[in-house]
Amino acid sequence: MKKILFRTFVLLVAVLPAAGCIEETFPVGSTVTESQVSGTDDPLTKQVGAITAALHAFNTANYYSTYGEHTDFGLPSIHIMTESMLEDMVPCGNANYSHYTAYSSNQAQGDVYIYCAYFWDCYYAWIAAANRVISSVSDPESASASEKAALGQAYAYRAMFYLDLARLYEPKQNNYKPVSSDILGLTVPIVDETTTETAAQDNPRATREDMYTFILSDLELAETYLAGTSFTNSAPSLAGVYGLYARAYLEMAYWEDGNSIANFQAAAKYAEQAISASGCTPLTQTQWEDPTRGFNSASATNSWIWGIPVVSENVANVSSFITWMSSEALWAYGNLVQFGADKSFYESIADNDFRKHSWFDPEGMDYYDYQFAGSQDEQEYIEYYMSPYANLKFRTGQGAVSDYTTGGVGDHPLMRVEEMYFIEIEALAGQNNLSGAREKLNEFMKYRVTDGTYDCTRDTPSKDLLLREMLLQKRIEFWGEGILIYDYKRLNQGIRRGYDGSNHPANEMFNTNGRSPQWNIVITRGEFQSNRGVTEALNNPDPSESIPVWNN
Numbered sequence: 001m002k003k004i005l006f007r008t009f010v011l012l013v014a015v016l017p018a019a020g021c022i023e024e025t026f027p028v029g030s031t032v033t034e035s036q037v038s039g040t041d042d043p044l045t046k047q048v049g050a051i052t053a054a055l056h057a058f059n060t061a062n063y064y065s066t067y068g069e070h071t072d073f074g075l076p077s078i079h080i081m082t083e084s085m086l087e088d089m090v091p092c093g094n095a096n097y098s099h100y101t102a103y104s105s106n107q108a109q110g111d112v113y114i115y116c117a118y119f120w121d122c123y124y125a126w127i128a129a130a131n132r133v134i135s136s137v138s139d140p141e142s143a144s145a146s147e148k149a150a151l152g153q154a155y156a157y158r159a160m161f162y163l164d165l166a167r168l169y170e171p172k173q174n175n176y177k178p179v180s181s182d183i184l185g186l187t188v189p190i191v192d193e194t195t196t197e198t199a200a201q202d203n204p205r206a207t208r209e210d211m212y213t214f215i216l217s218d219l220e221l222a223e224t225y226l227a228g229t230s231f232t233n234s235a236p237s238l239a240g241v242y243g244l245y246a247r248a249y250l251e252m253a254y255w256e257d258g259n260s261i262a263n264f265q266a267a268a269k270y271a272e273q274a275i276s277a278s279g280c281t282p283l284t285q286t287q288w289e290d291p292t293r294g295f296n297s298a299s300a301t302n303s304w305i306w307g308i309p310v311v312s313e314n315v316a317n318v319s320s321f322i323t324w325m326s327s328e329a330l331w332a333y334g335n336l337v338q339f340g341a342d343k344s345f346y347e348s349i350a351d352n353d354f355r356k357h358s359w360f361d362p363e364g365m366d367y368y369d370y371q372f373a374g375s376q377d378e379q380e381y382i383e384y385y386m387s388p389y390a391n392l393k394f395r396t397g398q399g400a401v402s403d404y405t406t407g408g409v410g411d412h413p414l415m416r417v418e419e420m421y422f423i424e425i426e427a428l429a430g431q432n433n434l435s436g437a438r439e440k441l442n443e444f445m446k447y448r449v450t451d452g453t454y455d456c457t458r459d460t461p462s463k464d465l466l467l468r469e470m471l472l473q474k475r476i477e478f479w480g481e482g483i484l485i486y487d488y489k490r491l492n493q494g495i496r497r498g499y500d501g502s503n504h505p506a507n508e509m510f511n512t513n514g515r516s517p518q519w520n521i522v523i524t525r526g527e528f529q530s531n532r533g534v535t536e537a538l539n540n541p542d543p544s545e546s547i548p549v550w551n552n
Helices: 036-038 043-054 061-066 073-083 114-136 145-169 209-225 238-252 258-277 321-325 333-337 343-345 356-358 377-386 415-432 434-445 464-479 483-491 525-530
Strands: 090-092 304-308 340-341 410-416
Touching: 043 145, 043 483, 061 114, 073 114, 073 321, 073 410, 090 410, 114 145, 114 343, 114 525, 145 209, 145 238, 145 343, 145 434, 209 238, 238 304, 238 343, 238 410, 238 415, 238 483, 258 415, 304 525, 321 333, 356 464, 410 415, 415 434, 415 464, 434 464
Parallel strands: none
Antiparallel strands: 090 340, 304 410
């Protein structure tokens, strides 16, 4: 797909705080070398390694080099963007340093701004890379084992990219920006390895039925070519393919097409297969709270089905996930912004649930003996300046809090095994097997409330209340990881930021009745300029400033 042609004229500079207070340092190279990621010199495997590297590359979409955007580091940044559109993430420190305020304040989300264009520019570049790998194998039947494995990984990547795009761009009805019947059920244009330049210039939005047929076809091919390969959590594996199947069928189960029960059953089946094929197990409390490897090392746990490996050659001090999300990153925005928990959300977490330690309690060390990284002086400094509710979930690499070349290097999770348990729970509830869903949730929560006292049975007499409790536990589990927007959008869940005592910035105190219109991502106008199959009339409505700010 063509890049946006005129976006240099429409960046809303007023939305972005000045970045001059942090000195910028650049990585040695603009991307990780393919051989570093893939660990091989095989050409096709290196191409797949290049896709992995591109997912978190500094200046992924050239937004840094063009606009000076410090949020241009690929999929991990997109995950922060989508988290910012929800209700549970708050800048607990100095909000003026956040470069994600366009998303958290629902401003400049229309087709002429770079904020919605970023999704499009990243995903279609990654799709093009996957297409190149797929087109490189002219005869899969005669391909070598390593070529088939690389081909399977490319199909898995492409399926993941289109599944994300379909869920982000398919418009859902809401109470703030009505969706025209002309665009209901439309996703994004499909570009595969056979799409010509001429075809790309007249390529309409695919229906969700066509899109999911395409995604499932890619997953079937990925499953075929990855059969017999060993499990790895640093690239697509058979377990990851099963996890994508589970995600896709869970979405399809909410279509009103008469196949709901069958799709819920398929979602549960594939979630179970992902758990089995991976051999993964939920994080322990020690792993969760590890001050040096907490949520930054795929090899430090047995929980990750799929993650993005990050190496130092591709880390810039101002543009990485840890830069923004680790409150202990003293060199970076993380320690200034201190993204943390919504007050009401935090207070909803049971004190005997160890996940509550992911955020700094207002009572500080009197509440819990939090473990900080760094030297004694650094730990004392971090503790002194730690804001109430700031997160301690995402740690700096190897516990280096002052050196970005080490501290900024952290793997990024794409799929943890815990997600598969939640898919099973939701799928059972969808089949009206409420007792089975409760049993699964109670069983899972033994990993988190380790004294065995958690029991949701009394508080979840209805499906609605059970799904609400399931989502609360999923919000606690996956805060900051970028997957929750799909749950909110699928379940028509509202957000609540405005209330007495809220710690959200005043201009971001939104309450919605049902899903937010912001979750129907707008197609960038640059696509209209190169593809007459997508027009303004068939775009998603601009949600900017459409939700009233709460005023008590």
